[in-house]
Amino acid sequence: MPRRARSETEPVTTDPTAGATAGATADATADQSTLEREPTPIPLDQLVASLGSDPRLVHVERLPARTARHGELAQPLSAAVADAFGSRRLWSHQVEAIDHARAGQSVAIATGTASGKSLCFQLPIAESVAGPRPATALMLFPTKALAQDQLRSITAAGVPGLVAGTYDGDSSPEERAWVRRNANVLLTNPDMLHAGFLPGHDRWATFLHRLDYVVVDELHAMRGVFGSHVAHILRRLRRLCAHYGSDPTFIFTSATIGQPGRLASDLCAKTVVEVTDDGSPRGERLFLLWNPGAEDPEDPGGGPGSVSSNRDTAELMRAAVAGGHRAIAFCRSRKGTEVVAADIRRRLPTRLGDAVRPYRGGYLRTERREIEQALFDGSLRGVVATSALELGIDVGGLDVCVLNGFPGTIASMWQQAGRAGRQSQLSLAALVAGDDQLDHWFVTHPDELFSRPPEPAVINPQNPHVLLPHLACAAFEQPLTPDDEQWWGDALDEGIRTLVLDDLLVFRPPTHRKGPAAVWAGRGRPSAGLSLRSAGGEEFRIATADGTLIGTVDGSRALRLVHPGAVYLHQGESWKVERLDLEDRVAIVESAEEGEYTQPRATTDIEILASEADRMVGGAVLHLGEVLVRSQVTGYRRINTFTGEQLGMVDLDLPPGELVTRAFWYVIDDALLDAAGLTPADVPGALHAIEHAAIGMMPLFTICDRWDVGGLSTALLADTGAATIIIYDGYPGGAGIAELGFDAGGDHLQATLEIIESCECSSGCPSCVQSPKCGNGNDPLDKSGGIALLRMMLGHSSS
Numbered sequence: 001m002p003r004r005a006r007s008e009t010e011p012v013t014t015d016p017t018a019g020a021t022a023g024a025t026a027d028a029t030a031d032q033s034t035l036e037r038e039p040t041p042i043p044l045d046q047l048v049a050s051l052g053s054d055p056r057l058v059h060v061e062r063l064p065a066r067t068a069r070h071g072e073l074a075q076p077l078s079a080a081v082a083d084a085f086g087s088r089r090l091w092s093h094q095v096e097a098i099d100h101a102r103a104g105q106s107v108a109i110a111t112g113t114a115s116g117k118s119l120c121f122q123l124p125i126a127e128s129v130a131g132p133r134p135a136t137a138l139m140l141f142p143t144k145a146l147a148q149d150q151l152r153s154i155t156a157a158g159v160p161g162l163v164a165g166t167y168d169g170d171s172s173p174e175e176r177a178w179v180r181r182n183a184n185v186l187l188t189n190p191d192m193l194h195a196g197f198l199p200g201h202d203r204w205a206t207f208l209h210r211l212d213y214v215v216v217d218e219l220h221a222m223r224g225v226f227g228s229h230v231a232h233i234l235r236r237l238r239r240l241c242a243h244y245g246s247d248p249t250f251i252f253t254s255a256t257i258g259q260p261g262r263l264a265s266d267l268c269a270k271t272v273v274e275v276t277d278d279g280s281p282r283g284e285r286l287f288l289l290w291n292p293g294a295e296d297p298e299d300p301g302g303g304p305g306s307v308s309s310n311r312d313t314a315e316l317m318r319a320a321v322a323g324g325h326r327a328i329a330f331c332r333s334r335k336g337t338e339v340v341a342a343d344i345r346r347r348l349p350t351r352l353g354d355a356v357r358p359y360r361g362g363y364l365r366t367e368r369r370e371i372e373q374a375l376f377d378g379s380l381r382g383v384v385a386t387s388a389l390e391l392g393i394d395v396g397g398l399d400v401c402v403l404n405g406f407p408g409t410i411a412s413m414w415q416q417a418g419r420a421g422r423q424s425q426l427s428l429a430a431l432v433a434g435d436d437q438l439d440h441w442f443v444t445h446p447d448e449l450f451s452r453p454p455e456p457a458v459i460n461p462q463n464p465h466v467l468l469p470h471l472a473c474a475a476f477e478q479p480l481t482p483d484d485e486q487w488w489g490d491a492l493d494e495g496i497r498t499l500v501l502d503d504l505l506v507f508r509p510p511t512h513r514k515g516p517a518a519v520w521a522g523r524g525r526p527s528a529g530l531s532l533r534s535a536g537g538e539e540f541r542i543a544t545a546d547g548t549l550i551g552t553v554d555g556s557r558a559l560r561l562v563h564p565g566a567v568y569l570h571q572g573e574s575w576k577v578e579r580l581d582l583e584d585r586v587a588i589v590e591s592a593e594e595g596e597y598t599q600p601r602a603t604t605d606i607e608i609l610a611s612e613a614d615r616m617v618g619g620a621v622l623h624l625g626e627v628l629v630r631s632q633v634t635g636y637r638r639i640n641t642f643t644g645e646q647l648g649m650v651d652l653d654l655p656p657g658e659l660v661t662r663a664f665w666y667v668i669d670d671a672l673l674d675a676a677g678l679t680p681a682d683v684p685g686a687l688h689a690i691e692h693a694a695i696g697m698m699p700l701f702t703i704c705d706r707w708d709v710g711g712l713s714t715a716l717l718a719d720t721g722a723a724t725i726i727i728y729d730g731y732p733g734g735a736g737i738a739e740l741g742f743d744a745g746g747d748h749l750q751a752t753l754e755i756i757e758s759c760e761c762s763s764g765c766p767s768c769v770q771s772p773k774c775g776n777g778n779d780p781l782d783k784s785g786g787i788a789l790l791r792m793m794l795g796h797s798s799s
Contacts, residue, residue, distance in 0.1 A: 047320070093275050097251070169192065184207075198240065216264075228535075238269065310343065406442060463733030556732050626660065685786075689786030693786070756769060
């Protein structure tokens with residue numbers, strides 16, 4: 001178990017209750033006086049000190065306060081805009097971003113929470129539309145709620161001549177017509193831009209001709225398959241802008257992520273500079289790492305997930321609320337929010353317990369607004385939310401944030417922790433480790449958690465399953481010509497050829513007035529049948545028996561995720577699949593209790609179609625290329641969520657599936673296996689252990705989920721003639737994950753070795769080599785063999 005690290009400035013424990021657990025403190029403070037008055041806030045330093053000797057507190061990090069850095073614009077704001085927004089000093093990153101945008105340079109702003117990113121686009125847009133010539137701006141938000149919040153904000157400024165309006169699925173035909181006629185600032189989302197705006201671009205001709213700025217909010221969400229779709233939507237937008245005579249400047253805003261400029265450039269096919277040096281002030285923050293499994297030092301198998309992180313999250317939240325602080329906790333599921341909130345209330349006196357509420361999706365709008373208002377006015381002392389739920393509201397008075405499990409990426413962790421301390425006050429964040437590999441790794445590598453830069457997000461616009469449908473959409477909007485290579489490069493010719501062979505496009509021969517062109521020849525609008533959240537277009541709908549749509553899943557993953565009997569998790573809520581209709585591509589579900597989950601059993605075979613790059617990583621050869629994955633779900637296991645006990649096994653008779661995607665793989669020769677001391681019987685378990693741990697560590701190197709990738713390991717792969725470990729992108733055509741895995745190479749293997757070596761279990765557990773998605777039931781697994789082989793692969797001594 002790691003030692004708890006303390007900085008020199010960490011407070012010395014002086015509180016007489018030092019060493020008491022949060023739960024024990026509850027009994028000491030739950031007296032009648034607490035019921036009759038608001039608790040006097042206990043200083044956060046003292047609150048942390050009261051946890052002093054608890055073995056679960058394995059690290060305390062003190063992040064110093066940051067003072068504001070201001071700047072001056074290259075040119076002052078116009079009088080009208082300055083009057084509308086009031087006199088204020090801009091922070092340095094706001095000045096840098098606004099100066100870039102005014103100069104026509106596209107920019108990506110990736111700074112922390114509460115850093116005023118909205119002003120970076122509001123001020124240039126306000127100047128543009130209030131200027132001497134008519135101008136327009138387009139603002140894209142991933143959700144309708146964010147668009148509505150921004151509409152209220154920019155309208156409240158009262159900029160002369162600025163007329164803003166939303167254009168989304170909630171807009172009535174009359175409202176859409178009014179917006180087209182009157183608005184010069186349009187707020188919408190990528191789906192509406194794709195399916196409504198671009199196909200009917202002739203009705204927006206004047207708007208497009210005058211377009212000065214395009215804002216893309218929440219850049220960090222534009223990743224993977226969805227981001228790849230958005231990249232083509234923005235190319236289609238730029239193509240139509242050029243047709244109407246404009247070339248807008250793009251302004252991207254983002255939570256702190258790695259390489260935001262690169263992602264933004266890939267999205268809009270323009271050079272984008274990044275602004276990441278945050279000039280906003282920030283209060284001092286204490287950050288705790290809490291390991292539930294360290295409670296019993298005599299338990300050699302104690303790991304982060306051996307004791308419920310829900311319980312410990314409730315303990316810490318109770319201590320914060322009882323200490324007079326307003327706090328928020330993030331949980332991974334809707335059920336988790338309810339369980340933790342109920343536990344917090346149970347631990348508190350009635351009056352304080354009534355001031356703690358869960359906040360999650362599925363509530364009525366009136367319920368959500370009631371909770372938000374209670375947060376604003378201070379009557380609510382604690383809120384427990386799902387990790388997937390973005391509040392979208394600025395709650396400035398929160399002092400404490402508790403993360404129930406690592407949220408998957410460094411970027412998400414800082415985004416959630418930033419919910420506390422938004423008024424630059426001293427704040428406290430605590431990460432309660434769950435049972436995943438990353439949770440365990442960060443508990444044992446705290447320096448990495450606080451020094452590691454945020455992960456980059458990646459997209460793959462070259463994915464043919466995404467590219468071809470958008471070329472069809474572009475052809476519908478305007479015939480494709482050789483000039484369109486500026487948007488799609490070398491992929492254009494091959495894409496047009498494929499669509500012509502599929503009878504979706506026809507060639508129009510050149511005339512004396514026009515050159516050759518490819519014209520849409522299909523029926524209807526091609527945008528109508530294209531989902532932005534899947535690759536290949538053959539997605540399955542997930543719906544209740546009465547037709548209520550719950551969600552969709554890509555066809556390549558449907559048989560694994562929504563097979564008959566599967567427990568499917570959607571936005572933190574569990575649904576059981578009652579029936580899977582393969583012909584109509586729909587899974588019929590009903591609400592399920594979260595007492596169990598399912599794990600598919602499957603057979604998988606991989607064929608390497610092409611190796612496009614290779615290099616040595618230690619003693620192994622690492623390859624990158626295209627693979628064909630053949631898999632068949634043969635049944636599933638029912639597992640108790642709380643105990644891990646297997647409740648039963650069910651056989652299924654489903655057709656096999658195929659997936660052509662991107663992958664990286666390690667080829668390991670017999671000499672390495674011998675050097676690691678592995679017998680032929682040991683090899684499959686050692687490879688399998690490495691495969692699982694390596695998949696679990698992938699989110700260290702890119703913003704992805706372990707469910708976005710798959711793997712296979714075998715002692716002998718026909719295509720390589722050797723032992724091979726393959727990790728592949730779970731989406732048809734790939735979403736850019738394999739490329740980052742290939743680039744990470746030795747760093748990825750080193751992190752994989754460290755997570756297995758540092759785990760104190762004897763033969764493997766969910767914190768190191770076991771996987772919740774293993775189709776073989778985590779058998780065979782050889783933890784010690786995996787360690788020995790990894791050490792040899794990396795060139796370490798076997799001692």
